[in-house]
Amino acid sequence: MKKNIIYELNALYREPMQVVGYEFGAGEKSVCVVGSMRGNEVQQMFACSRLIERLKQLEARQEIAAGKSILVIPCVNSYSMNIGKRFWSTDNTDINRMFPGYDMGETTQRIAAGVFAVIKEYGIGIQFASNYMSGRFLPHIRMMQTGFEDIETAKKFAFPYVVTRNTRPFDTTTLNYNWQIWETRAFSVYTTDTEEIDRQSASDAVKAIERLLNEEGIVHSTVNGGYHYQSQVLCDDNLLSVRCREAGIYENRAFVGEEVTKGQLLAVITDPYEGGVLEELRAPADGTVFFQHKAPLIYADTAAVKLVYLSAGS
Amino acid sequence: MAREIKSELGSVCEVKLPIGETLAIKRNRILPVDTAQGKRKRIGIVTGIHGDELEGQYVCYEVLRRIREQPECLTGIVDVYPAMNPMGIDSMTRGIPGFDLDMNRIFPGSGDGAMTEYVAHKIIEELSGADLIVDIHASNIYLTEIPQIRINELHSDVLVPLACHMNVDFVWVHASSTVLESTLAYSLNSTGTPTLVVEAGVGMRITKAYGAQLADGLMNTMRTLGIWQGAAYPAREPIVDARADGVVFFNAPKAGIFVPEAKHWTTLERGDVVGRIVNPLTGDVLAEITTPERGILFTIREYPVVDEGSLVGRLLKR
Numbered sequence: 064m065k066k067n068i069i070y071e072l073n074a075l076y077r078e079p080m081q082v083v084g085y086e087f088g089a090g091e092k093s094v095c096v097v098g099s100m101r102g103n104e105v106q107q108m109f110a111c112s113r114l115i116e117r118l119k120q121l122e123a124r125q126e127i128a129a130g131k132s133i134l135v136i137p138c139v140n141s142y143s144m145n146i147g148k149r150f151w152s153t154d155n156t157d158i159n160r161m162f163p164g165y166d167m168g169e170t171t172q173r174i175a176a177g178v179f180a181v182i183k184e185y186g187i188g189i190q191f192a193s194n195y196m197s198g199r200f201l202p203h204i205r206m207m208q209t210g211f212e213d214i215e216t217a218k219k220f221a222f223p224y225v226v227t228r229n230t231r232p233f234d235t236t237t238l239n240y241n242w243q244i245w246e247t248r249a250f251s252v253y254t255t256d257t258e259e260i261d262r263q264s265a266s267d268a269v270k271a272i273e274r275l276l277n278e279e280g281i282v283h284s285t286v287n288g289g290y291h292y293q294s295q296v297l298c299d300d301n302l303l304s305v306r307c308r309e310a311g312i313y314e315n316r317a318f319v320g321e322e323v324t325k326g327q328l329l330a331v332i333t334d335p336y337e338g339g340v341l342e343e344l345r346a347p348a349d350g351t352v353f354f355q356h357k358a359p360l361i362y363a364d365t366a367a368v369k370l371v372y373l374s375a376g377s
Numbered sequence: 378m379a380r381e382i383k384s385e386l387g388s389v390c391e392v393k394l395p396i397g398e399t400l401a402i403k404r405n406r407i408l409p410v411d412t413a414q415g416k417r418k419r420i421g422i423v424t425g426i427h428g429d430e431l432e433g434q435y436v437c438y439e440v441l442r443r444i445r446e447q448p449e450c451l452t453g454i455v456d457v458y459p460a461m462n463p464m465g466i467d468s469m470t471r472g473i474p475g476f477d478l479d480m481n482r483i484f485p486g487s488g489d490g491a492m493t494e495y496v497a498h499k500i501i502e503e504l505s506g507a508d509l510i511v512d513i514h515a516s517n518i519y520l521t522e523i524p525q526i527r528i529n530e531l532h533s534d535v536l537v538p539l540a541c542h543m544n545v546d547f548v549w550v551h552a553s554s555t556v557l558e559s560t561l562a563y564s565l566n567s568t569g570t571p572t573l574v575v576e577a578g579v580g581m582r583i584t585k586a587y588g589a590q591l592a593d594g595l596m597n598t599m600r601t602l603g604i605w606q607g608a609a610y611p612a613r614e615p616i617v618d619a620r621a622d623g624v625v626f627f628n629a630p631k632a633g634i635f636v637p638e639a640k641h642w643t644t645l646e647r648g649d650v651v652g653r654i655v656n657p658l659t660g661d662v663l664a665e666i667t668t669p670e671r672g673i674l675f676t677i678r679e680y681p682v683v684d685e686g687s688l689v690g691r692l693l694k695r
């Protein structure tokens with residue numbers, strides 16, 4: 064293992080921020096894994112730390128294929144993590160909205176450019192990502208539809224779901240999108256949580272990556288446990304949003320991953336002062352709970368639950 | 378000519394908040410009270426998409442004050458939307474509080490997305506079809522801008538002539554970029570509602586002179602559109618720049634404290650000092666920022682703390 068400084072940013076009163084990369088094996092730049100880019104992505108960094116532990120073992124056992132190199136960057140934004148801010152500490156910009164970056168531009172553009180210059184060379188790019196919407200997800204692999212998305216490789220993670228999503232204008236500055244444009248096979252891995260550590264889901268994700276590395280001939284190891292799914296491939300149309308009309312105290316009545324039937328109670332919204340039920344959210348069709356709102360309060364007109372909904376024939 | 382005007386207070390959309398409150402994006406529609414036939418011209422004055430940009434608050438007030446002073450001159454519809462992001466304005470938050478989302482990156486929104494997308498969708502529905510929308514921004518808390526209008530090159534044919542009535546100092550026609558497609562202005566311009574984006578002043582402040590300048594410009598523009606019959610205000614001729622490399626960006630080469638040297642909206646010669654980045658701990662000058670060529674400084678940094686890369690100024694090459 065080699066520990067490299069991928070990018071360094073100097074500050075006036077703080078220690079320089081170093082983006083550190085851990086390189087395993089040597090030779091062809093096969094896989095790059097990126098962890099947290101936002102200050103609240105603790106689970107994403109944690110999952111990377113578990114992956115680094117595992118790769119150290121594989122390297123010691125000489126189970127990394129000759130001529131293949133793997134790079135893991137657990138954290139791109141330690142400055143924000145250290146002060147408990149989600150976005151860049153001074154100007155509140157989001158590094159994951161700055162790719163491919165610009166080395167003569169503003170601070171987060173420079174960080175993105177410095178990191179991207181190193182990681183764009185890899186054949187496969189994996190990012191532990193978090194969603195803008197806060198809530199609980201079923202673990203899934205996500206890709207933007209750019210024309211370069213590689214669904215067959217995505218299935219090799221053996222995650223329950225692979226989700227492809229239409230690209231919208233603001234997506235064009237994310238890492239996943241730019242990796243694809245630079246012809247890296249890019250995958251975003253979503254585990255259940257962001258701000259809390261979930262050991263099980265981090266471990267499942269690490270095993271899924273190891274499984275992919277085996278399938279791609281980058282490591283030769285035995286993966287015990289973890290996911291063994293035939294991934295179901297979903298697009299936006301297969302996710303059915305259940306929206307609330309009311310606002311108030313929000314409580315889920317189903318769990319993420321639960322198979323629900325049409326009409327089943329998914330969540331209730333109660334009056335914050337008097338406790339009475341304001342609205343019951345019910346499943347509009349048979350499906351599996353893919354996403355649910357997590358915060359105790361909810362605004363009206365919010366997609367509180369998303370169901371995996373498979374129309375006839377699929 | 379109308380003798381009286383009326384004011385209709387309404388809202389673009391309403392969203393229930395969790396505890397005993399409804400969020401409403403408010404609109405004041407001012408129009409003449411008469412029975413004249415035919416479709417009236419309509420202008421929309423929009424501001425407060427970024428909750429920390431407050432220069433537009435004064436502009437809205439000032440335009441309404443002038444209309445109320447000479448109600449007989451109003452012949453069209455003036456819609457004023459001073460707070461597109463009311464919770465942001467209330468809480469000194471640039472984005473939408475609770476979502477940490479830049480409201481000017483979610484357009485055109487959608488009728489069945491998150492609450493924020495629903496709001497964006499309703500805003501587009503509301504503004505579409507106006508003869509002109511003017512979206513007033515105030516840079517951010519870091520930079521001061523000379524009153525200017527920014528135009529995506531894709532829409533310059535329609536917008537540059539309109540911008541020239543607005544009494545701004547500078548019209549910047551810039552290259553299009555995909556990410557800007559999620560702004561309010563892009564969404565409206567690309568669907569046939571002409572929309573001008575004004576940047577003036579600095580975040581969290583009101584610069585009264587700029588506000589008055591923009592109010593003059595809006596009255597002029599309304600006059601041109603046939604919405605206002607009052608006397609013309611003298612409108613300055615803006616510098617219109619559409620060169621691909623017409624603007625020099627000054628980014629801080631070092632982290633430190635930026636101390637400006639040059640004055641805003643003055644012509645600088647090649648080699649003039651824009652400002653210095655200093656270290657208050659050691660007393661060192663860490664960097665001196667000088668101009669590579671002659672030009673006018675139209676952006677200058679207001680907020681002293683800079684990171685490597687922070688923008689400290691922009692120069693329009695002359």
Ligand SMILES: [Zn+2]
Nearest residue numbers: 427430514515
């Ligand atoms: Zn703004």
